[in-house]
Amino acid sequence: MVKQTIQIFGRIKPSKKTKAVYSVDNEEKTGAFLEFVVPRDLADGFVNNKRECYKFRFQKVFDHTVKQDEIFENIAKPVADSVLAGYNGTIFAYGQTGSGKTFTITGGAERYSDRGIIPRTLSYLFERFSQDSSTVYSTHISYLEIYNEMGYDLLDSRHEASRLEDLPKVMIMEDPDQNIHLKNLSLQQSANEEEALNLLFLGDTNRMIAETPMNQASTRSHCVFTVHLCRREPGSATLRRSKLHLVDLAGSDRVSKTGLNGQLLTEAKYINLSLHYLEQVIIALSEKNRSHIPYRNSMLTSVLRDSLGGNCMTTMIATLAVDKRNLDESISTCRFAQRVALIKNEATLNEELDPALLIARLKRDIQSLKEELAMVTGEQRDDQLTVEEIQKLEELVKAFLGDPDPDVTLSLGPDMRKIQYCFSLLKVMIMAKNRHSDRQKPPATSVREEVVQDSHHSAAEVTKLKEMLKQRDNEISILVKMLKKEKKRAQDAAAQLANVTSGQSLASQSALSFSTMPLLRDGSTETISEDHGGRAIQYMKKDELKKQLEMQRRQRAAHGVMWNHTEVEERVDPVEENLCKHIEQEKQAYKSTIGRLKALRTEIEHLQLLLERAKVKLQKDFHKWWSQEASSVQESESEARARSRTGSPSGTLQPSSPGTLGSRAPGPGSTVRDSSAGPIMDLRSFTPKSVPPSTAVPAWQDKSQDGRVTDFAPSEWRALSTTKLSSSSISLTGDQQADADILAFVRARQNLLNRTGPPQ
Numbered sequence: 001m002v003k004q005t006i007q008i009f010g011r012i013k014p015s016k017k018t019k020a021v022y023s024v025d026n027e028e029k030t031g032a033f034l035e036f037v038v039p040r041d042l043a044d045g046f047v048n049n050k051r052e053c054y055k056f057r058f059q060k061v062f063d064h065t066v067k068q069d070e071i072f073e074n075i076a077k078p079v080a081d082s083v084l085a086g087y088n089g090t091i092f093a094y095g096q097t098g099s100g101k102t103f104t105i106t107g108g109a110e111r112y113s114d115r116g117i118i119p120r121t122l123s124y125l126f127e128r129f130s131q132d133s134s135t136v137y138s139t140h141i142s143y144l145e146i147y148n149e150m151g152y153d154l155l156d157s158r159h160e161a162s163r164l165e166d167l168p169k170v171m172i173m174e175d176p177d178q179n180i181h182l183k184n185l186s187l188q189q190s191a192n193e194e195e196a197l198n199l200l201f202l203g204d205t206n207r208m209i210a211e212t213p214m215n216q217a218s219t220r221s222h223c224v225f226t227v228h229l230c231r232r233e234p235g236s237a238t239l240r241r242s243k244l245h246l247v248d249l250a251g252s253d254r255v256s257k258t259g260l261n262g263q264l265l266t267e268a269k270y271i272n273l274s275l276h277y278l279e280q281v282i283i284a285l286s287e288k289n290r291s292h293i294p295y296r297n298s299m300l301t302s303v304l305r306d307s308l309g310g311n312c313m314t315t316m317i318a319t320l321a322v323d324k325r326n327l328d329e330s331i332s333t334c335r336f337a338q339r340v341a342l343i344k345n346e347a348t349l350n351e352e353l354d355p356a357l358l359i360a361r362l363k364r365d366i367q368s369l370k371e372e373l374a375m376v377t378g379e380q381r382d383d384q385l386t387v388e389e390i391q392k393l394e395e396l397v398k399a400f401l402g403d404p405d406p407d408v409t410l411s412l413g414p415d416m417r418k419i420q421y422c423f424s425l426l427k428v429m430i431m432a433k434n435r436h437s438d439r440q441k442p443p444a445t446s447v448r449e450e451v452v453q454d455s456h457h458s459a460a461e462v463t464k465l466k467e468m469l470k471q472r473d474n475e476i477s478i479l480v481k482m483l484k485k486e487k488k489r490a491q492d493a494a495a496q497l498a499n500v501t502s503g504q505s506l507a508s509q510s511a512l513s514f515s516t517m518p519l520l521r522d523g524s525t526e527t528i529s530e531d532h533g534g535r536a537i538q539y540m541k542k543d544e545l546k547k548q549l550e551m552q553r554r555q556r557a558a559h560g561v562m563w564n565h566t567e568v569e570e571r572v573d574p575v576e577e578n579l580c581k582h583i584e585q586e587k588q589a590y591k592s593t594i595g596r597l598k599a600l601r602t603e604i605e606h607l608q609l610l611l612e613r614a615k616v617k618l619q620k621d622f623h624k625w626w627s628q629e630a631s632s633v634q635e636s637e638s639e640a641r642a643r644s645r646t647g648s649p650s651g652t653l654q655p656s657s658p659g660t661l662g663s664r665a666p667g668p669g670s671t672v673r674d675s676s677a678g679p680i681m682d683l684r685s686f687t688p689k690s691v692p693p694s695t696a697v698p699a700w701q702d703k704s705q706d707g708r709v710t711d712f713a714p715s716e717w718r719a720l721s722t723t724k725l726s727s728s729s730i731s732l733t734g735d736q737q738a739d740a741d742i743l744a745f746v747r748a749r750q751n752l753l754n755r756t757g758p759p760q
Contacts, residue, residue: 002087002347006308007059007315008337009075010034013100014064017323020330024061032061034320036331056334057341058318068113071104072120075315079244080121082313083229084128086240087347090247090307091117094336095319096329097251102219104317105248106204118200118225118246125227126193140187140228141196143203144170146299147221148270154203154223155188167206172302180305187228200225220267222274222300223248237357241350245307249275249300254329274298279336285309286342313347316340375414385417393418397425486555490575493548545586549579621738622745628731 010032012024021037036054060074079089093101107116129137143154151170173181190196207219224247231240250271277298284290285308295305306312318337320330385393393412400410412418552575732739 001349002313003344004313004347006340006343006345008318008341009315010056010058010061010318010320010334010337011066011071011100011104012062012064013319013321015321015323017325020322020324020327022322024063026060031057031059033057034061034334036322036327038327054331054334056338058337068104068107068115068120072117072124075317076117076121077124079313079315080124082347083227083242083244084125084231086231086242086349086351088243088245088306088312088350090245090304090312090314091317092245092247092249092304092307092314093317093319094249095251095333096321096326099251099319099321099326099330099333101251101317101319102248104319105225105246106200119197121244121246122196122200122227123193125229126196134233136232136234138230139190139196140230141190141199142182142185142187142226142228143199144182144185144224144226144303145203145207145221146224146274146303148267149274149299151182151185151299152206153185154206155199156186172299180302182303196227219248219250220264220271222250222271224303232354237354239352239354241352245304245312247304247307249278252329274300277301278304279339281308282336282339282343286339307345309343309345311348311350312345314343314345371414385421389418390421393421394425397422397429401429483555486551489551490548490555493544493551497544497548545579545583549576549583552576552579618741621733621735621741625733625738625742632731 012022021039023035023037024032025035026032034056038050038052038054062071062074076091079091083089091105093105095101103114103116105116106118108114125139129139141155145152145154145167151172152167153170154167156168168184170185171183173183175181188199190199203223203225207221207223224245226246227244229242229244231242232238252272252275277294278301280294280297281301284293293309295301295308301308307314316337318333320333322330396410396412400408410422412422552573556573556576732742
């Protein structure tokens with residue numbers, strides 16, 4: 001606990017008007033002094049007892065030349081350090097309107113160096129957070145405005161208020177311990193300096209500001225900017241919670257001097273009233289024998305209850321306007337500051353246990369007390385154990401029995417349900433163990449022993465036991481016969497398995513020899529996979545192995561009935577193990593074969609798709625080429641007809657070029673008859689120099705428009721068909737693959753015509 005009085009500082013506002021006579025003395029050891037000199041008014045006469053000198057003591061007085069950074073270093077920084085240590089802190093500015101309170105607390109907007117206490121404190125706090133990496137800090141911010149004795153939340157994100165009345169109203173609630181709680185006041189978390197400054201700017205935007213004769217931008221309300229800080233060291237169960245109030249009070253107005261009216265006059269009344277109640281609280285706190293402090297008179301004093309005479313380290317800044325017009329208000333402010341300096345606060349370290357850890361510890365204590373109470377009172381619980389509890393108890397009993405330490409204990413708590421269940425579980429385990437030891441003896445011997453032990457029973461029971469013994473002997477003989485048969489079947493199955501294995505090797509060799517045979521004439525080969533031949537063998541082998549495994553298990557069951565059941569189960573049968581291995585190998589081979597077949601199927605489907613696409617492309621290219629060739633043939637025929645009409649006289653035939661003759665150009669050895677005149681022209685000496693591709697299928701007869709018929713002999717047809725075609729006479733597409741297909745088609749057509757001969 002730290003006991004100290006409220007620290008008071010004075011700050012003088014720069015003024016261009018006529019200043020009063022004052023002096024500042026900061027050299028004194030007991031503090032700084034501010035002295036005002038008020039000359040006597042001669043109009044009051046020679047007998048005038050008014051004081052001429054007013055002297056006040058402060059912690060330090062800052063003259064009008066002091067900058068904002070020096071204000072922060074001397075006033076706000078020590079309070080911020082105490083808040084980081086876990087103490088509550090408050091800084092509030094008091095003075096008349098226009099004396100520089102808002103400039104000191106918030107700052108000016110013209111220059112970066114004019115930042116006030118709030119933004120500089122936020123920067124300092126987050127800088128300290130980054131330097132102290134061993135501690136986890138969390139910061140929340142609230143911004144309260146008290147306007148006309150009504151509280152408003154300036155940081156409410158749900159309302160975009162154009163007027164102050166649209167903001168949510170804050171109400172004061174008090175708990176039985178007289179702690180103040182503000183209802184509807186939001187706490188906004190800020191992870192860095194930027195977010196905190198954005199909240200400050202948001203609140204300043206919503207503040208109530210008006211122009212008065214004393215100040216162009218006068219804040220007409222009290223504003224409380226609060227930083228809530230939570231500090232925790234990793235691994236520690238304690239938390240330190242502290243808060244810092246930065247208060248900008250509204251300035252007092254003298255209505256007779258300012259001449260306010262209307263809304264400004266109403267605001268001035270509420271401001272002066274709340275400052276009057278604040279002064280009453282200060283006076284009550286400064287008096288030693290005062291028992292009642294009137295905190296509840298106004299909302300401002302209720303909010304500042306901790307800061308004034310409570311758990312807080314408080315600092316006051318008295319802002320002074322020293323021009324002659326405001327000299328009386330400045331002296332009144334200094335007197336108020338002197339009364340505030342008499343108040344003592346008791347600041348305590350706000351350290352508490354982590355609520356989550358505290359809750360867990362209290363729950364453990366409650367459970368322990370319940371168990372002790374149940375043990376003492378012997379209270380019985382009727383509800384059944386849950387499945388989870390039963391499983392946990394079984395695990396505890398097994399661990400208890402398996403622990404070789406003889407001093408180990410089984411902790412079950414005072415719950416009689418758990419104790420009884422564990423006893424019953426132990427009983428069941430002991431009985432099962434006794435039955436297991438009894439089964440290790442031969443069945444006939446055990447039955448005989450039972451007969452001897454129960455000899456004192458009645459004769460009817462003895463007879464019944466003898467019949468049971470006889471029946472058991474018959475069952476044993478039957479099982480022995482079955483065992484012999486199963487052995488014989490197992491030998492037969494082993495022989496069949498050897499035969500199947502040899503047959504599989506022969507089948508694989510035959511499949512490999514068959515897979516090398518060619519299946520197509522053009523050199524491409526198809527192989528028959530050995531999987532088709534081997535799959536049937538695999539199925540057969542797999543079935544045989546399963547049958548043998550089933551037979552072997554039957555034999556083991558028969559042995560278990562005849563002899564000790566547990567010993568037969570413990571012994572590992574090599575034959576059964578070998579059969580299981582063979583079955584697993586067959587399964588793996590089958591799965592790998594299926595995988596290969598699936599891969600081949602996918603590849604075949606892909607190749608079929610590519611083949612279909614190639615077919616479609618080939619058909620499109622062929623149709624395109626065929627249409628081009630047909631159009632060129634039609635053009636050549638039309639040109640030949642036009643020349644035959646206008647070129648040669650009747651009865652004669654002029655040789656024409658292959659390009660104009662087209663598909664009807666006569667070859668060597670052909671004759672031309674004239675149906676009108678009758679003379680025959682021999683064209684055997686005519687040999688064309690080049691034949692276009694369209695002459696591959698020439699017409700044997702052609703009747704022109706003038707009646708002449710041209711006939712070609714077979715020898716001349718062969719000469720024409722065997723004429724070499726040049727690539728220049730064939731229209732090509734420019735695509736290598738398509739051009740190669742066109743030339744191959746023309747050559748194939750010529751070969752076909754050469755084989756079949758001219759059409760009949």
